[in-house]
Amino acid sequence: MPRYFTDEHEWIDIEGDSATVGITDYAQEQLGDIVFVELPDVGAALDKGGDAAVVESVKAASDVYAPITGEVTEGNGALEDEPALVNTSPEEDGWFFRMTIGDTSELEGLMDDKAYKAFIDGL
Amino acid sequence: MPLDPLPLDAWHRANGARMVPFAGYEMPIQYSGTNGGIVAEHNWTRDSASLFDVSHMGQLGLVGPDGDVAAAAQALEALVPGDISQLSEGRMRYSLLLNEAGGVLDDLIITNTGKSIAMVVNGAVKWDDIAHLREHLADEITLTHYADNALLALQGPKAADVLEGLVPDAGALIFMTSGLFQWGEAALWVSRSGYTGEDGFEIAIPAQHVEAFANALTSDDRVNPAGLGARDSLRLEAGLPLYGHDLSEDTNPVSAGLKFALSKSRREMPADGSAWMGQEPVMAAFETGPRQRRIGLSLEGRMPAREGAEVFAGDVKVGTVTSGGFSPTLGQPIAMAYVDVEHAKKGTALEIEVRGKRLPAAVTSMPFVPHKYYRGS
Numbered sequence: 001m002p003r004y005f006t007d008e009h010e011w012i013d014i015e016g017d018s019a020t021v022g023i024t025d026y027a028q029e030q031l032g033d034i035v036f037v038e039l040p041d042v043g044a045a046l047d048k049g050g051d052a053a054v055v056e057s058v059k060a061a062s063d064v065y066a067p068i069t070g071e072v073t074e075g076n077g078a079l080e081d082e083p084a085l086v087n088t089s090p091e092e093d094g095w096f097f098r099m100t101i102g103d104t105s106e107l108e109g110l111m112d113d114k115a116y117k118a119f120i121d122g123l
Numbered sequence: 124m125p126l127d128p129l130p131l132d133a134w135h136r137a138n139g140a141r142m143v144p145f146a147g148y149e150m151p152i153q154y155s156g157t158n159g160g161i162v163a164e165h166n167w168t169r170d171s172a173s174l175f176d177v178s179h180m181g182q183l184g185l186v187g188p189d190g191d192v193a194a195a196a197q198a199l200e201a202l203v204p205g206d207i208s209q210l211s212e213g214r215m216r217y218s219l220l221l222n223e224a225g226g227v228l229d230d231l232i233i234t235n236t237g238k239s240i241a242m243v244v245n246g247a248v249k250w251d252d253i254a255h256l257r258e259h260l261a262d263e264i265t266l267t268h269y270a271d272n273a274l275l276a277l278q279g280p281k282a283a284d285v286l287e288g289l290v291p292d293a294g295a296l297i298f299m300t301s302g303l304f305q306w307g308e309a310a311l312w313v314s315r316s317g318y319t320g321e322d323g324f325e326i327a328i329p330a331q332h333v334e335a336f337a338n339a340l341t342s343d344d345r346v347n348p349a350g351l352g353a354r355d356s357l358r359l360e361a362g363l364p365l366y367g368h369d370l371s372e373d374t375n376p377v378s379a380g381l382k383f384a385l386s387k388s389r390r391e392m393p394a395d396g397s398a399w400m401g402q403e404p405v406m407a408a409f410e411t412g413p414r415q416r417r418i419g420l421s422l423e424g425r426m427p428a429r430e431g432a433e434v435f436a437g438d439v440k441v442g443t444v445t446s447g448g449f450s451p452t453l454g455q456p457i458a459m460a461y462v463d464v465e466h467a468k469k470g471t472a473l474e475i476e477v478r479g480k481r482l483p484a485a486v487t488s489m490p491f492v493p494h495k496y497y498r499g500s
Binding site: 032033035036038054056057058059060061083 | 152153162163356425429456
């Protein structure tokens with residue numbers, strides 16, 4: 001299952017014609033304690049780079065962007081009761097939403113894990 | 124403009140601080156590690172004791188001719204609504220620098236140290252404060268900026284026991300009193316005060332001694348460092364306004380719920396022309412009542428409302444959030460807002476608009492979390 005990363009610190013897993021999206025360990029570390037996650041509604045049409053979700057830490061609200069274009073098929077209901085999952089398991093249990101893959105060519109512009117690691121090492 | 128390092132800059136970094144620009148300085152917003160993070164630091168302050176570096180704040184002192192403290196107190200009374208002349212040695216008072224229109228230029232703590240009238244002002248506006256004071260005080264009043272002093276805050280229920288171990292007798296101070304103490308070669312000005320709602324101390328110390336003193340405090344297992352993030356969530360729970368957010372030049376002290384800062388002995392318009400700056404408009408608001416009031420809001424659900432969010436009663440906009448966030452102690456979002464007085468009564472149901480959604484919120488008395496100041500046994 002290939003995983004890609006954006007320069008806005010989202011990760012996206014590709015499984016067939018479905019993608020799962022979350023924020024990276026680096027991102028949760030920067031945000032600090034997460035107290036609320038506002039997920040997109042199922043059926044919402046997302047544009048690559050557009051607003052997809054909002055993550056609230058104690059201190060501030062931060063936007064999460066759609067890594068690709070597509071339609072939301074599922075939100076992670078577990079985050080409603082336990083938003084801290086984003087801190088404790090950002091790249092697994094703390095996933096945000098699943099979506100369709102509108103245009104597979106958009107994946108080509110994203111980073112693989114090696115490129116992402118080099119990217120955050122340079123920040 | 125390059126950011127100035129604070130005296131404890133290297134110490135913060137060595138302790139895993141994440142530094143952010145604030146008030147012209149690089150300051151720790153939070154620390155890393157198992158005890159780090161805003162919520163952990165916040166909770167540690169409520170349960171034990173935390174060390175905050177607030178050296179960005181301005182430490183100022185006033186004296187009159189030949190070190191005359193009474194002359195300085197009287198001169199300062201022209202610019203603040205508090206009774207400063209009656210402050211006895213070691214006593215402190217919360218006060219306000221007001222402009223001619225009665226707007227708040229800054230909020231500050233004024234202390235009679237016995238040798239001067241000392242002021243601690245907000246870091247973000249300290250240069251404006253200095254210019255304002257210099258412009259309006261007579262030349263015979265000497266204003267000193269103690270730029271070589273660091274300022275630490277030790278806050279929490281275990282703060283007194285910890286400090287007592289290093290500075291015997293400091294624990295005898297009661298809330299809003301202060302005194303001169305010695306720690307090794309360092310002279311400390313210790314005040315029993317703070318910005319968290321907890322018992323605690325603020326300690327002015329010469330910069331060359333601050334690192335050793337910070338190490339002495341944090342070598343105690345009961346003390347962890349805490350950053351600006353926890354400081355903000357703590358003061359919000361304590362219902363304490365933050366200048367630049369809950370107070371500004373457009374804020375009237377009556378509207379801000381700071382009537383207590385208008386000393387009773389100084390409310391009446393003096394016949395001799397010695398009114399405090401802004402007295403007429405402020406006392407007019409005092410008499411007629413303000414149009415809006417600063418209130419607390421408890422939100423339903425978990426989504427916080429932030430500064431700038433609009434407050435509604437039905438379809439009508441009745442106010443604006445000036446500070447908002449998630450309360451770690453209460454486990455729910457809380458906010459401060461200015462709302463029209465008709466909607467400011469405790470228990471009033473209002474709504475806050477966040478990203479197109481209306482969040483139900485109830486007007487709540489502040490502090491959200493009770494103060495635990497030490498007023499003597």
